[in-house]
Amino acid sequence: MKDFAALFSRIDESTKTSVKTAALADYFATATPKDRLWTIALFTGRRPKRTITATRLRIWAAEVAGLPDWLFEESYSIVGDLAETIALVLPPANLDVDQPLEYWINYIKFLSALDDDARKKGILAAWDSLPGTERFLFTKLLTGGFRIGVSAKLITRALAQSTGQPEPQLTHKLMGNWTPDTATWETLIEANDPTADQSRPYPFYLAHQLDGFDALGDPADWSAERKWDGIRGQLIVRGGTHHLWSRGEDLMTDRFPELAQLTDYLPDGTVIDGEILAFTDETPLSFNALQKRIGRKTVPKKLLIEAPVIVMAYDLLEHAGKDIRNATLKDRRAILETLVADVPKTAPLRLSTSLPFQTWDDLANARDQSRALHAEGLMLKRRDSPYLAGRKRGDWWKWKIDPLTIDAVMIYAQAGHGRRANLFTDYTFAVRDGNDLVPFTKAYSGLTDAEFGEITAWVRKNTLQRFGPVRQVPAHHVFEIAFEGIQASPRHKSGVALRFPRMLRWRRDKPMDQANTLDDLKEMLATYG
Amino acid sequence: MADVLTFTDRGIYCPAGDFYIDPWKPVDRALITHAHSDHARPGMGRYLATKGTAPVMRHRLGDIQLQTINYGEKRKIGDAEVSFHPAGHVPGSAQIRIAVKGEIWVVSGDYKTVADGLSEPFEPVPCHAFITECTFGMPIFKWTPEDVLTQQINDWWAANAAAGKTSILGAYALGKAQRLLTTVNPDTGPILTHGAIEATNTVLRGQGITLPDTTLVTPDITHKTHPGALVLATPSALGTTWARRFGPTSTAFASGWMALRGVRRRRAADRGFIVSDHADWDGLNAAIKATGATKIFATHGYTSVFQRWLRDEGYDAHIVTTDYQGDEAEE
Numbered sequence: 001m002k003d004f005a006a007l008f009s010r011i012d013e014s015t016k017t018s019v020k021t022a023a024l025a026d027y028f029a030t031a032t033p034k035d036r037l038w039t040i041a042l043f044t045g046r047r048p049k050r051t052i053t054a055t056r057l058r059i060w061a062a063e064v065a066g067l068p069d070w071l072f073e074e075s076y077s078i079v080g081d082l083a084e085t086i087a088l089v090l091p092p093a094n095l096d097v098d099q100p101l102e103y104w105i106n107y108i109k110f111l112s113a114l115d116d117d118a119r120k121k122g123i124l125a126a127w128d129s130l131p132g133t134e135r136f137l138f139t140k141l142l143t144g145g146f147r148i149g150v151s152a153k154l155i156t157r158a159l160a161q162s163t164g165q166p167e168p169q170l171t172h173k174l175m176g177n178w179t180p181d182t183a184t185w186e187t188l189i190e191a192n193d194p195t196a197d198q199s200r201p202y203p204f205y206l207a208h209q210l211d212g213f214d215a216l217g218d219p220a221d222w223s224a225e226r227k228w229d230g231i232r233g234q235l236i237v238r239g240g241t242h243h244l245w246s247r248g249e250d251l252m253t254d255r256f257p258e259l260a261q262l263t264d265y266l267p268d269g270t271v272i273d274g275e276i277l278a279f280t281d282e283t284p285l286s287f288n289a290l291q292k293r294i295g296r297k298t299v300p301k302k303l304l305i306e307a308p309v310i311v312m313a314y315d316l317l318e319h320a321g322k323d324i325r326n327a328t329l330k331d332r333r334a335i336l337e338t339l340v341a342d343v344p345k346t347a348p349l350r351l352s353t354s355l356p357f358q359t360w361d362d363l364a365n366a367r368d369q370s371r372a373l374h375a376e377g378l379m380l381k382r383r384d385s386p387y388l389a390g391r392k393r394g395d396w397w398k399w400k401i402d403p404l405t406i407d408a409v410m411i412y413a414q415a416g417h418g419r420r421a422n423l424f425t426d427y428t429f430a431v432r433d434g435n436d437l438v439p440f441t442k443a444y445s446g447l448t449d450a451e452f453g454e455i456t457a458w459v460r461k462n463t464l465q466r467f468g469p470v471r472q473v474p475a476h477h478v479f480e481i482a483f484e485g486i487q488a489s490p491r492h493k494s495g496v497a498l499r500f501p502r503m504l505r506w507r508r509d510k511p512m513d514q515a516n517t518l519d520d521l522k523e524m525l526a527t528y529g
Numbered sequence: 530m531a532d533v534l535t536f537t538d539r540g541i542y543c544p545a546g547d548f549y550i551d552p553w554k555p556v557d558r559a560l561i562t563h564a565h566s567d568h569a570r571p572g573m574g575r576y577l578a579t580k581g582t583a584p585v586m587r588h589r590l591g592d593i594q595l596q597t598i599n600y601g602e603k604r605k606i607g608d609a610e611v612s613f614h615p616a617g618h619v620p621g622s623a624q625i626r627i628a629v630k631g632e633i634w635v636v637s638g639d640y641k642t643v644a645d646g647l648s649e650p651f652e653p654v655p656c657h658a659f660i661t662e663c664t665f666g667m668p669i670f671k672w673t674p675e676d677v678l679t680q681q682i683n684d685w686w687a688a689n690a691a692a693g694k695t696s697i698l699g700a701y702a703l704g705k706a707q708r709l710l711t712t713v714n715p716d717t718g719p720i721l722t723h724g725a726i727e728a729t730n731t732v733l734r735g736q737g738i739t740l741p742d743t744t745l746v747t748p749d750i751t752h753k754t755h756p757g758a759l760v761l762a763t764p765s766a767l768g769t770t771w772a773r774r775f776g777p778t779s780t781a782f783a784s785g786w787m788a789l790r791g792v793r794r795r796r797a798a799d800r801g802f803i804v805s806d807h808a809d810w811d812g813l814n815a816a817i818k819a820t821g822a823t824k825i826f827a828t829h830g831y832t833s834v835f836q837r838w839l840r841d842e843g844y845d846a847h848i849v850t851t852d853y854q855g856d857e858a859e860e
Binding site: 012013014015065067068070071072074075078079080081084085088089417420421422449461463466468469 | 667668669670671786788789790791792793794795797799800801833834837838841848850852
């Protein structure tokens with residue numbers, strides 16, 4: 001695994017895309033086909049089946065390192081990554097074994113067939129055979145999730161360099177639910193039939209936030225629609241069955257069983273890009289309603305009635321088994337409209353209608369209604385544009401509404417983990433209530449590194465009290481908190497829960513007594529909740 | 530028995546001798562463990578420090594009233610007997626031992642237990658109470674062995690020089706920079722230094738410490754005049770216009786925080802070398818054990834976790850709030 005560890009280090013140490021791409025291309029040129037395939041799988045979020053629980057790994061690692069459980073947990077909270085924590089706290093390895101990546105993956109698979117004692121022995125032996133980075137990577141294989149600053153785009157670019165195939169074609173080949181156990185280098189990369197896998201989705205086309213109308217030209221060239229506030233998804237109907245993929249390439253088919261009936265109405269060889277929305281009486285419900293459905297693998301009947309979902313169709317990517325992404329939006333939408341028209345209203349499919357407009361001002365008015373309609377804003381799409389892969393500028397723009405904001409006082413700070421291990425970056429905020437302060441949200445993002453550095457120095461000097469890792473600080477600094485939604489929450493002292501709170505700016509100009517109040521917050525709940 | 534030291538808002542105070550150790554607010558009499566700016570501050574009436582610490586203090590604090598003392602030398606101040614002992618942190622750094630009526634307390638200042646080839650090596654001092662730093666008081670911090678570290682840095686420099694790149698290494702101006710200077714292979718190429726580091730080099734050379742030849746970076750020095758150079762710079766100089774003169778570069782940081790992948794990534798340097806002038810987890814624990822002390826005060830770093838760990842281990846452990854940031858806090 002030394003070659004894989006070297007690849008990992010080269011990628012991890014660099015911030016330059018050219019260096020990362022070169023490291024990958026070098027690796028693809030020398031590694032075995034199986035190791036190459038595993039590397040692609042790992043870097044695109046596919047990992048071997050988890051055979052040992054994280055809890056067991058924690059206990060075993062703490063035991064070998066001679067640490068009490070609580071201290072292992074404290075270490076983990078600073079490092080922010082279980083595999084890295086384990087690799088750091090263990091004593092140095094006594095052996096230095098070099099086997100291919102595939103060997104260690106098979107080693108892990110083999111362990112799954114054994115009883116608990118034998119598994120523990122196997123893991124401990126591996127930890128003692130692998131130095132530094134290799135030990136970290138082996139443990140990462142056990143715990144999953146290889147997020148190492150390599151995007152699928154970068155993998156594709158490196159693959160394109162070493163295979164000579166065009167990038168978009170490779171992007172498509174790498175999508176869907178293949179694993180190195182079901183695919184070979186030959187079938188996945190070399191073979192030329194991207195539809196061989198019936199469930200394979202197309203890469204999603206994503207938009208940048210609109211930064212002005214000047215570059216858009218004539219409004220007549222553009223189509224506008226609502227940017228619905230649900231889960232972006234791709235519905236695939238092929239071979240009499242259906243699959244539903246999220247934008248993050250999660251297979252969500254079983255979470256939304258009511259969509260199965262669409263196979264009765266949509267012809268085989270249909271792929272729709274749309275938004276999964278909770279929807280009743282021809283009206284989208286708020287994201288809060290859909291949230292209850294997320295994360296549930298099986299859905300109780302009650303929830304199916306309370307928060308039924310539909311696919312709000314934006315676009316058509318495949319028709320009659322043919323990839324039509326290169327057709328114009330206008331042509332794709334024309335077919336989509338006839339398809340949706342053939343589906344009865346009792347079925348969970350609707351067309352996301354185009355908004356009529358003459359001028360950009362008309363659109364601004366439409367955008368102002370977004371929040372009332374449970375939409376996030378508008379989408380602008382050029383009528384003659386193809387359906388591209390990934391986030392691209394030019395033909396598609398999102399025009400989101402401004403977030404809700406409130407000025408709040410920082411009252412607690414906690415050190416971050418991972419990249420922010422020695423900085424205070426996680427804050428708790430309060431609103432004023434008479435002479436009291438009522439905490440209502442936490443936020444971690446939105447400030448610059450320089451601002452985080454400044455606040456960290458301030459927190460170190462102004463700690464009033466410590467509660468474990470949390471420091472209470474004087475109510476002094478005011479921040480403008482932005483958020484996407486608000487809902488009532490009996491679990492929180494303030495009675496509200498915010499969606500996606502973050503710091504918009506540090507209000508150095510505002511004294512603490514000018515921060516917003518609990519009444520202000522309650523008013524927002526009444527208006528937008 | 531009364532406490533030998535108390536903890537005040539000016540600093541660590543000894544009532545029996547009426548003096549402070551590393552105070553952060555003006556006092557009449559200050560005993561200083563080492564010359565880093567969070568421990569040796571301006572504005573004190575009188576200072577006492579080791580012979581090895583004095584020159585840098587004078588360089589940084591100007592005209593101060595400063596007495597010096599040898600390691601191991603016993604001196605009576607009021608009813609207290611004080612002595613200074615090597616802390617291994619930077620050249621001249623000391624732990625301060627205070628004995629009052631047979632009760633012995635030791636203030637560690639900052640320290641490390643491994644020999645760095647430059648600072649006087651750490652010496653355990655038996656005591657009843659030990660006031661310790663714990664900048665890296667978590668079991669995730671274990672330093673790279675000195676020989677492996679030297680190899681890593683030399684390999685990195687040699688590879689860069691071969692590829693026509695300047696190597697820029699970020700390190701703290703007092704201690705870390707000179708320690709690295711003594712470990713790198715000067716045959717690889719020229720060694721250039723940032724002003725803050727070269728100023729400290731001059732002071733240290735003046736007190737008889739041997740360092741390899743270095744050249745201060747002046748406006749006429751670039752990668753063309755000094756190809757394949759190693760540039761030692763303060764961490765804050767990396768990524769500035771000052772660093773741009775060196776053409777194609779590879780940057781690295783030398784810090785204990787480089788043990789964490791997340792921090793390495795945040796610093797966005799090409800390399801991170803895990804090296805610190807503070808004790809790592811094993812070093813802290815070994816040092817505390819070697820003092821034989823039962824009462825421990827943790828001053829700065831991961832104090833709450835470290836206190837709990839020490840209590841689990843049977844020590845009477847406490848946290849003291851101080852103004853010491855630890856020179857690595859912001860690195």
